[in-house]
Amino acid sequence: MEFKTFVFYFLAVIMVFAALRVITARNPVHAALFLVLTFFNAGGIWLLLQAEFLAITLVMVYVGAVMVLFLFVVMMLDINLDRIREGFWSYLPVGALVGILMLIEMVMVLGGSYFGLEAMPAPPAAGEGYSNTRELGRVLYTDYVYPFELASLVLLVAMVAAVALTLRKRKGIKGIPASEQVAVKREGRVELVKMQAEKED
Amino acid sequence: MNFVVPDFYPAAAEIFVAVMALVIMLASTFARSIARTLAYYATQFTLIAAAFVTIYTMQGEPVYTFSNLFISDLMGSFLKLMIYFSTAIALLYGRAYLADRKIDKPEYYLLALLMTLGMMVMVTANHMLPMYIGLEMMSLALYTMVAFDRDSARSTEAAMKYFVLGALASGLLLYGMSMIYGATGSLEFSAIAQAVYNQAANQTVLMFGLVFLVAGICFKLGVVPFHMWVPDVYQGAPTAVTLMISTAPKLAAFAMAVRLLIWALFDIAEEWQGMLMLVAVASIVLGNLAAIAQQNIKRMLAYSGISHMGFMLLGLLSGVVDGDRHFALNAYSSAMFYAVSYVIMSLASFGMLILLSRAGFDAENIDDFKGLNKRSPWFALMMLFVMFSMAGIPFFIGFFAKLSVLQAVVAAGYFWLAVVAVLMSVAGAFYYLRVVKVMYFDAPDDEAPIHAPAEVRVMLSANGIAIAALGLAPQMLMSLCAYALLGSL
Numbered sequence: 001m002e003f004k005t006f007v008f009y010f011l012a013v014i015m016v017f018a019a020l021r022v023i024t025a026r027n028p029v030h031a032a033l034f035l036v037l038t039f040f041n042a043g044g045i046w047l048l049l050q051a052e053f054l055a056i057t058l059v060m061v062y063v064g065a066v067m068v069l070f071l072f073v074v075m076m077l078d079i080n081l082d083r084i085r086e087g088f089w090s091y092l093p094v095g096a097l098v099g100i101l102m103l104i105e106m107v108m109v110l111g112g113s114y115f116g117l118e119a120m121p122a123p124p125a126a127g128e129g130y131s132n133t134r135e136l137g138r139v140l141y142t143d144y145v146y147p148f149e150l151a152s153l154v155l156l157v158a159m160v161a162a163v164a165l166t167l168r169k170r171k172g173i174k175g176i177p178a179s180e181q182v183a184v185k186r187e188g189r190v191e192l193v194k195m196q197a198e199k200e201d
Numbered sequence: 202m203n204f205v206v207p208d209f210y211p212a213a214a215e216i217f218v219a220v221m222a223l224v225i226m227l228a229s230t231f232a233r234s235i236a237r238t239l240a241y242y243a244t245q246f247t248l249i250a251a252a253f254v255t256i257y258t259m260q261g262e263p264v265y266t267f268s269n270l271f272i273s274d275l276m277g278s279f280l281k282l283m284i285y286f287s288t289a290i291a292l293l294y295g296r297a298y299l300a301d302r303k304i305d306k307p308e309y310y311l312l313a314l315l316m317t318l319g320m321m322v323m324v325t326a327n328h329m330l331p332m333y334i335g336l337e338m339m340s341l342a343l344y345t346m347v348a349f350d351r352d353s354a355r356s357t358e359a360a361m362k363y364f365v366l367g368a369l370a371s372g373l374l375l376y377g378m379s380m381i382y383g384a385t386g387s388l389e390f391s392a393i394a395q396a397v398y399n400q401a402a403n404q405t406v407l408m409f410g411l412v413f414l415v416a417g418i419c420f421k422l423g424v425v426p427f428h429m430w431v432p433d434v435y436q437g438a439p440t441a442v443t444l445m446i447s448t449a450p451k452l453a454a455f456a457m458a459v460r461l462l463i464w465a466l467f468d469i470a471e472e473w474q475g476m477l478m479l480v481a482v483a484s485i486v487l488g489n490l491a492a493i494a495q496q497n498i499k500r501m502l503a504y505s506g507i508s509h510m511g512f513m514l515l516g517l518l519s520g521v522v523d524g525d526r527h528f529a530l531n532a533y534s535s536a537m538f539y540a541v542s543y544v545i546m547s548l549a550s551f552g553m554l555i556l557l558s559r560a561g562f563d564a565e566n567i568d569d570f571k572g573l574n575k576r577s578p579w580f581a582l583m584m585l586f587v588m589f590s591m592a593g594i595p596f597f598i599g600f601f602a603k604l605s606v607l608q609a610v611v612a613a614g615y616f617w618l619a620v621v622a623v624l625m626s627v628a629g630a631f632y633y634l635r636v637v638k639v640m641y642f643d644a645p646d647d648e649a650p651i652h653a654p655a656e657v658r659v660m661l662s663a664n665g666i667a668i669a670a671l672g673l674a675p676q677m678l679m680s681l682c683a684y685a686l687l688g689s690l
Contacts, residue, residue: 109380114405120383144268146207146212146268146270146271146331147330147334150334150338153222153318154337154338157345158341160308160345161344164306164308164312164349165345165351
């Protein structure tokens with residue numbers, strides 16, 4: 001076995017195991033950590049495909065930012081595991097049946113006969129000095145500029161949605177409005193009052 | 202490295218709406234005191250102006266731009282016009298309703314505009330990527346709007362259900378798209394069609410992808426067996442938002458079905474027609490039967506919407522018979538006519554619910570329509586028009602929509618399908634007529650006078666009259682649909 005093949009299977013086995021643990025782990029924090037492991041292995045497999053930019057982005061964005069945030073959220077929430085598990089056994093037969101049928105279909109379609117090296121030969125190796133990052137950047141800002149700009153608007157929708165749904169202005173809280181604080185003048189802050197000194201009796 | 206700057210002209214309407222959305226966001230941030238009014242009027246202005254831009258930039262021949270990711274054709278322009286029109290009316294109906302419930306924030310109008318942009322992108326997509334991004338833009342905005350009444354547990358629950366199931370459906374759709382990419386080597390619709398035509402694509406993988414694609418489309422249309430979210434979301438969402446969900450997004454989902462199935466995968470039409478047939482029959486049967494049992498009129502209209510979408514699919518699935526594409530244009534234009542008529546009827550039906558609601562009271566049970574004739578004979582008549590039209594009683598637009606779809610089905614030789622559809626619409630007439638009976642023959646429980654802003658009354662009357670008037674002259678809208686499709690096929 002070639003070394004690359006070995007690395008692929010090594011990463012793939014860990015990835016499948018970690019992905020299974022994400023949905024079977026009892027503790028949500030563990031599940032989130034297993035998801036991190038899944039992303040790491042996916043990143044490794046992308047590296048094997050010479051998609052180094054995507055691999056690093058996956059690790060940086062998903063592991064570095066999204067999952068850390070996710071872990072915070074999971075830790076903040078008070079999740080009642082028994083409530084979540086309610087009805088598990090009654091849904092299991094139907095769910096398992098559908099799941100197994102889909103698994104069989106997927107194994108039959110995604111197996112070697114349709115996606116093997118004979119059906120889909122490996123693309124020719126990239127030449128010397130070829131930069132994935134530069135090529136990605138080039139198509140992103142030329143051919144795919146339309147979806148790229150649209151994706152930014154999708155993020156805007158998400159941002160507006162998050163603010164609109166969570167920002168609450170409560171009355172009577174003891175906060176300080178930053179704008180008024182910045183705009184304050186000397187006269188408003190200190191008032192000198194001239195008064196007679198009082199004599200002690 | 203020979204990149205040419207794309208032609209922005211065909212996409213002028215999209216660019217205009219996107220820019221206006223950003224302008225409205227900034228303007229309502231700085232003009233806090235008048236933000237609500239400003240956002241509302243600016244959104245309405247944008248929708249109307251976008252219609253003019255679309256008409257002005259419309260071209261008879263399909264035009265591609267942005268490296269073939271974008272297509273501007275007559276079908277797209279027509280559907281875009283209908284989308285502006287229905288969104289603008291939905292906003293007009295909903296404004297006072299939202300204000301009564303103190304949820305008429307400027308963000309609502311901003312999200313409505315971005316939702317419109319998402320639908321425009323879907324309608325004009327010539328590539329899987331913009332199609333998916335447009336879908337997400339539309340859906341994300343809709344999920345938020347459903348949850349907009351933050352203090353209502355029901356709305357939040359509905360939004361959560363919609364979001365989780367919607368994310369699942371997006372996953373299915375993406376998986377299907379990736380399989381089709383694997384089979385054909387392209388994400389662009391015309392290139393996919395070419396690969397399928399040349400039989401260069403692996404049939405098994407293609408079928409596998411197709412199943413997921415159809416599942417994703419069916420979810421967005423809300424048809425059986427992907428209908429579970431529809432009644433809960435329709436009931437849980439504020440009525441103004443239900444109005445929004447049940448109108449323009451259906452047109453966008455129709456456009457998605459047309460682009461994905463007919464543009465890209467026309468050469469395997471017989472495969473997806475079989476799938477759609479199962480879905481359509483199940484939707485018509487389940488939608489009509491389940492609606493009979495509902496007491497809540499929002500749920501009833503949700504089930505009726507499921508059956509209407511099933512009817513619409515009847516048109517899409519009778520295009521090709523034994524390789525004969527003779528009927529295609531007729532069948533697809535009947536489906537489009539059905540979708541457009543459904544949107545017009547749906548606007549009026551949820552508009553009536555908004556009309557009967559007031560601050561602190563949501564009209565959502567069939568009993569709330571009791572004795573409407575005594576309270577307001579004119580609006581009782583309008584509701585009668587809507588219900589008769591939805592039931593498919595002759596000389597309303599809904600009748601001609603059903604008729605043209607059934608003609609297409611019979612022409613394609615699926616006689617049994619037409620029989621099932623007719624039988625089920627007779628069963629369905631029961632629950633529509635029950636509303637009419639309650640309005641005219643029961644004594645009102647609630648004598649409160651109907652109070653709604655003048656513009657809502659005028660618009661709703663126009664909407665009801667349109668249902669009757671278009672029923673008297675259905676040819677105009679029908680030939681418009683056929684013409685739009687002819688220019689694009």
